[in-house]
Amino acid sequence: MVFDQAYWYLNIIPFGKTCYTNLFYNILICSDLTELWSATCGQQAMSAHELASKAASLALTQLRHVENHATLCQLQRDIIGYDKLLVAEREFIRLGCVYKHSSKGLQQTASVFLFSDLLLIASKSSSGHFRAHSVLPLHRLRLEPSDLPHSINVVDEESTVLISMSNDVEYSGWWESLSDSIEAAQDLRTLVDTQLTHIDNDTENTDVNTNVSTSNALSYVCWHRATSVTSDHLHLALRSQLSGYLLRKFKNSHGWQKLWVVFALYSLFFYKSWQDETPLASLPLLGYSVSAPSPTDGIEKDFVFKLQYKSHVYFFRADSNFTYNRWTEVLQTPMMQSRHNC
Structure with a gap:
């Protein structure tokens, strides 16, 4: 998984x-x-x-x-319908989940992928991939505010796309990323191939689907948690890594399970021991908060920290104060706050 x-x-x-x-x-x-x-x-x-x-x-x-x-x-690998992402000098800027408004006023969940020269809008397909619907060269775009809350009009020479974000933080982040990228692209005016790749239903459900796993890739986590990540966050994620033995306890369980835990790319990977190559399970941490247990949690052990996202709660117990401080320090990143500025 x-x-x-x-x-x-x-x-x-x-x-x-x-x-x-x-x-x-x-x-x-x-x-x-x-x-x-x-x-x-x-x-x-x-x-x-x-x-x-x-x-x-x-x-x-x-x-x-x-x-x-x-x-x-x-x-x-995550996107189908557009196979031209690997282009020299192209830089990833931001990806995330937004709400796209149709011409009939309907609101649909969409994934937006922002690069240094183009904006790609996609939807999640039945195969688990993100299927590209439109590719817009940045140098042809401009932004206009909308009367709807947390919303932006992305204006092309031929059409206008209205997208909405889940909160003020997401709106501000997307407005800044789009504005800066569009301004930079207008100076360069890079030629962008916007032609979508045809994929029939059989291909989507079989050949392409054999190489995709949807549980942990950041694009899928952003989709399910209505958030976004930037290139700076990914750079920080690759520098923030930690591993070691911890005891894990679920919210409604009674016992503690000893696991070798690896923190990488803002996810926890769980192994039976440090010698295992395949993880037992994993936990994407986008949106999670880290804190000490509250009195109502009923945790009376030392060196325990709590990870929580909405109703999802996990407890982890370290073997010393040093180890406890090290884990909580590394896990205290902007990416894991419930209202982070992505």
Whole structure:
């Protein structure tokens, strides 16, 4: 139930981890050389500092490129009806769930995928994919406010698309992302292929469906929880990882289960032990909050933290105060707040 997201995460490890390691050590070297330079005013220390700074900057640039390419590859697997996402220089900006209004006034749930040069609007198909319905070049678009709450008119040369968001935070985030991306695209005016790919029903339900797993990929979680994520959030997600043994307890259960828990890409993956390759289950954390148990929860153990999304509640128990603080610190991210600014 987690393989698409786990595949995405594991795919970037060979090169992505190398970039992270190079960046980390270059930052340490820069810090040490700065102190040495300040103490000795040596020309060699200054030259070494400049070289390490350039290496760190290059590693960061390479890391962003790897993350963006991995994101485009994952989204191309998630989307059918448009097979031209993997284009050089294209950057992922934002994805999420919105409400699209038809010409007859009907409101339909839609997924919107924003890139540096185009806006793709899709619906969730019976196969679990997102089926593209329209691809709009950004340099031809402009935004207009709507009388409806949390709504934006996306105006093309030939049509207008009215979309609504679930709250003020989502509305502000989408308005800012769209405005900035449209402005940047108008300066570049990149040629965009907007032709949709024909997919018949048999192909949608068989051949394409064999490679999709819908439970954990961020695009599917955003769909079910009416939220969105940005490229900055994904960058943070890839840097925020933690693993270790925890005891897990459900809201209405009595016992605790010891599991090896991996936190990656804003999801918890549960294993029987650290040696297992396949997770038993997973928990996407978009929208979850992390806190200490309340008195009404009836938890009398030490080092316990609580994860909650609406009526879904989970308790996790660490083996020490240090481990407890480490987990709650890592889990306290903007992505997990119930009213985050995505």
